[in-house]
Amino acid sequence: MTELLTRPRSSATSRMMVIWCPDWPVIAAMVEESLPAHLPIAVVQHNQVFACSAPARTEGVRRGMRRRDASATCPDLVLVDHNPNRDLRAFEDILSVVEEVSPGVAPIRPGLCALGVPSRYYGGEPQAAAVLAERLVQAGVWDCRIGIADGMFAAEQAARRAAPQDSVIIGPGESAEFLSGLPIGVLEDTEMVSLLKRLGLRSLGDFAVLSARDVLTRFGREGAWYHRLARGLDTRSAAGRTPPPELDAYVDFTPPLEVMEPIVFSVRQTAEKFVAELARHGLVCTTARIEIVGDGSWNGSRRWAHPRWFGASDLVDRVHWQLQGDPPPQPVTGVRLVPESVESMADQGEGLWGSAPDERINRGVARLQSMLGHEAVQSPTLQGGRSPRARQAGTPWGERSAGLRRRGLPWPGSIPPPAPTCVFAEPHVATVVGAEGQPVGVTTRGVVTTEPMLFKAQESDELMRVEAWAGPWPIDELWWDPVQARQVARFQVVGVDGSAWLLVVENSQWWTEAQYA
Amino acid sequence: MQGTAASRPLEMVPAFAGLLQLKTGATYGVDCPSLVMALMAGPSRAGAWSAVVGAADFGLEAAVEYGVDLERTILVPDPGEQWLSVVAGLIDVATVVVVRPPAPVTEHQAARLTSRLRQRDAVLIAWGDWPRVDARLTVRASSWQGLGRGYGHLVGRQATVTVRRGTAPPREALMWLPDADRQITLVESPLTPMHAVRVS
Numbered sequence: 183m184t185e186l187l188t189r190p191r192s193s194a195t196s197r198m199m200v201i202w203c204p205d206w207p208v209i210a211a212m213v214e215e216s217l218p219a220h221l222p223i224a225v226v227q228h229n230q231v232f233a234c235s236a237p238a239r240t241e242g243v244r245r246g247m248r249r250r251d252a253s254a255t256c257p258d259l260v261l262v263d264h265n266p267n268r269d270l271r272a273f274e275d276i277l278s279v280v281e282e283v284s285p286g287v288a289p290i291r292p293g294l295c296a297l298g299v300p301s302r303y304y305g306g307e308p309q310a311a312a313v314l315a316e317r318l319v320q321a322g323v324w325d326c327r328i329g330i331a332d333g334m335f336a337a338e339q340a341a342r343r344a345a346p347q348d349s350v351i352i353g354p355g356e357s358a359e360f361l362s363g364l365p366i367g368v369l370e371d372t373e374m375v376s377l378l379k380r381l382g383l384r385s386l387g388d389f390a391v392l393s394a395r396d397v398l399t400r401f402g403r404e405g406a407w408y409h410r411l412a413r414g415l416d417t418r419s420a421a422g423r424t425p426p427p428e429l430d431a432y433v434d435f436t437p438p439l440e441v442m443e444p445i446v447f448s449v450r451q452t453a454e455k456f457v458a459e460l461a462r463h464g465l466v467c468t469t470a471r472i473e474i475v476g477d478g479s480w481n482g483s484r485r486w487a488h489p490r491w492f493g494a495s496d497l498v499d500r501v502h503w504q505l506q507g508d509p510p511p512q513p514v515t516g517v518r519l520v521p522e523s524v525e526s527m528a529d530q531g532e533g534l535w536g537s538a539p540d541e542r543i544n545r546g547v548a549r550l551q552s553m554l555g556h557e558a559v560q561s562p563t564l565q566g567g568r569s570p571r572a573r574q575a576g577t578p579w580g581e582r583s584a585g586l587r588r589r590g591l592p593w594p595g596s597i598p599p600p601a602p603t604c605v606f607a608e609p610h611v612a613t614v615v616g617a618e619g620q621p622v623g624v625t626t627r628g629v630v631t632t633e634p635m636l637f638k639a640q641e642s643d644e645l646m647r648v649e650a651w652a653g654p655w656p657i658d659e660l661w662w663d664p665v666q667a668r669q670v671a672r673f674q675v676v677g678v679d680g681s682a683w684l685l686v687v688e689n690s691q692w693w694t695e696a697q698y699a
Numbered sequence: 700m701q702g703t704a705a706s707r708p709l710e711m712v713p714a715f716a717g718l719l720q721l722k723t724g725a726t727y728g729v730d731c732p733s734l735v736m737a738l739m740a741g742p743s744r745a746g747a748w749s750a751v752v753g754a755a756d757f758g759l760e761a762a763v764e765y766g767v768d769l770e771r772t773i774l775v776p777d778p779g780e781q782w783l784s785v786v787a788g789l790i791d792v793a794t795v796v797v798v799r800p801p802a803p804v805t806e807h808q809a810a811r812l813t814s815r816l817r818q819r820d821a822v823l824i825a826w827g828d829w830p831r832v833d834a835r836l837t838v839r840a841s842s843w844q845g846l847g848r849g850y851g852h853l854v855g856r857q858a859t860v861t862v863r864r865g866t867a868p869p870r871e872a873l874m875w876l877p878d879a880d881r882q883i884t885l886v887e888s889p890l891t892p893m894h895a896v897r898v899s
Contacts, residue, residue: 543748546792547773550785560774562759574759576774598852600881601760603732607776633849650846652853674853680841682853696758698843698853699731 199299200337206293207233210272211262227264279321311349332357333416358414362387386412431456431519438477438513453497466491469522476512487582503556570605570696595657602696609693623690624671628656639694646677710741714883724817728832740766747794754799764881799826834864
């Protein structure tokens, strides 16, 4: 009974290939930030070195080092913040390269993936590994290591022992023997490893000879799982991922088109297909990139965000606006529609009675946009800010408002309500003087030099008596920045005719910002 | 919708009761932005779409305080030469269209817009001069409250709003535009000497 359990059965586990790209976070950062390979680079997470490149390692940088210590060890060190999404994004390219060789790739984590060995097709396991390594090097990953063994765990350990661009192959049924020589530290669970070490188990082989029942009673399910791994009984199979659907749409013009109208007209059918294809996957596109490909080297690309999602006619409109706003200098050979972000239809579905501006409004506004250009029609929003002008914003109709300041913040120096009804796009030059005609100013301590008696809100006006005034509301904008710093003070002024104004003084120059009309 | 020339009343801010009733198919002339916002507020609150053409100075924050829903507002701050076509296009989609005419309007142009207004069940508010308006609203006098000589801040305004409709005698009302709670209300007992309210 015991004999049967401890002896690994090679038939229970299948042959598995694991591809390992060491220091993946560093490689991903190098690719996305286009850093040269010879620099010492470290990826930092929580103020500690998460991964580092080979040049950094030769300088003495180690994983787990504090950021400061790493910089001290290697002053030239380039520090990049860790971004798991970036790792995933970059690894996606590798997965697609591997998928070209063999389908059914299971990503384990960024930098590590497993697949069944396509040995029969390529004429043997070493040949299959060599083909994959060659493809990966062509794709720009020069450091990839491949391990082939029975079971995923053994294959991963084999890959970690391979040279760059090379493979280590553990023959069928030899996994247990290979694993028994490895130190116990290769198990991922640090708590379990430290416990086993304290029990005097230094290698996987020491662990593997224990009876399975004893391990289960002493260490529980998790321990039993590691015990199985150590004995080479890893039955996990590489459940292949489903490759992401190809959703880009491209319309090709032969011969190339020069005039805008036929381009827009020809895009319509492709746009309809694009939207229908997304809908087939239960998706809607909320941000699209439109690439207009010129006959020569020219290539115009722009991202468009939609407040809800793109319909076919919306996409055609965007192509139209893009051609209008950025006319191609060459005849156009094609237009590509790329969904930059897609959302599930279920999240975006309209309520039973409709929750968004109805189609009639959108169509009418689109007509105006094609007449005036798409930025001329705006949907208004409020945002945070100190001056009345800064507190409002207009987003081009049909785009999602982005980069708005939060309204909930205190915004010191903003004027209490009511808000002025007339907010001038450009402040007018104003004049404010005291009783003897001397100019009124504000000291650096925020004190008015003399009481304002006469003012004119515009250059063309006559001087008028001040009925009432209040201020200053001083603002030190960006005082920490010596270039952009502004020291301004706002005043509310009411003239004898009953008109009320919001004036601002900066460096003893008065401006009219708004009128309470 | 096509061909129906029946004019229907639009929702109004309660303070305008007895003074003016907005009716679709009509054009109103207004001389200041707070009256524009006061007229827009009623229909906008009730769910109608509004559009503002040629008014780059339109204070959006004040509009929200008056009760205009920005979610249902379309702005065309700089319509350029084709501003009349823009107004016509917006009459097709919005119920209340505000325009600040950048150039004088001829009687003929105004008449064409009026027929479109009737057809599309919309109302035009001209912030400035406009030939043959159904009613013209002006603020004859206004006095701001809350501001002293060097203290306080603007709190509210009492304004005498005059409505002229053809040759009929003008109607007047004294209203808070806005009051301390940023609402438009009638002044119940007009105070003759208007003292500044001291605000700490």
